[in-house]
Amino acid sequence: MSNRSKGSGPGEGRGGSPVDGTGTGSTAQPLLAARGLVKAHGRTPALRDVSVELRAGEILAVTGPSGSGKSTLLHCLAGIVRPDAGSVAYDGRRLEELPEKRLSELRRTDFGVVFQFGQLVPELTALDNVALPLMLAGTGRSLARERAGEWLERFGVRGQAKARPGEMSGGQAQRAALARALVTGPRVVFADEPTGALDSLAGEQVMAALAHTAREAGTAVLLVTHDARVAAYADREARLRDGTLTPLEVTA
Secondary structure (H helix, E strand, O other): OOOOOOOOOOOOOOOOOOEOOOOOOOOOOOOEEEEEEEEEEOOEEEEEEEEEEEOOOOEEEEEOOOOOOHHHHHHHHOOOOOOOEEEEEEOOEEHHHOOHHHHHHHHHHOEEEEOOOOOOOOOOOHHHHHHHHHHHOOOOHHHHHHHHHHHHHHOOOHHHOOOOHHHOOHHHHHHHHHHHHHOOOOOEEEEEOOOOOOOHHHHHHHHHHHHHHHHHHOOEEEEEEOOHHHHOOOOEEEEEEOOEEEEOOOOO
């Protein structure tokens, strides 16, 4: 079950060179590019000189064991955490140079984030959870709810619109979380172990929905996972171990 595109192996990934190969020798400007990222938690290094690029419309899977720095890398790329050294550029703009207010705006409009457990607001219905990012961005409640309903339908959970997270199955809640992440039309989606709390069938359904919708919309996806079946949905895969990122060969 591989959805990876055919092509030759990816580009260099060691010694600070970016993991940026597409298998086609593409010179297209990356939408998201990190250079020489270093991050430590106390005295424990999480990222060691990590460089990576992500282009519009592609899905990159970052795999590795627990504690390898995968979530830290995602948080740095999304502007949630500032690295100790190195830089992250989105659409040519360096995130570390932006004020927090502008970073927050980017996370509301251009970035979508999906976490392992969805992190839906428990007091809100699925419909209102999905509508929330739109309303925070200034969309009126009626239109936001209308668009939210359309996205719930796209992910096959329109019937759960009035249900609260605790009343839905794990797979239903995670699909609602995906709808919430994509409802604003983000250019980049950061998915942190999006199927980690699901059984294999629900996980397959969630990943199929995410991959199809992202490719249809031309959305770039940075996918963090320890599951090879989830990584198989990506166009490229890179492995993070002991804070160092290494590209893997792309297979048909």
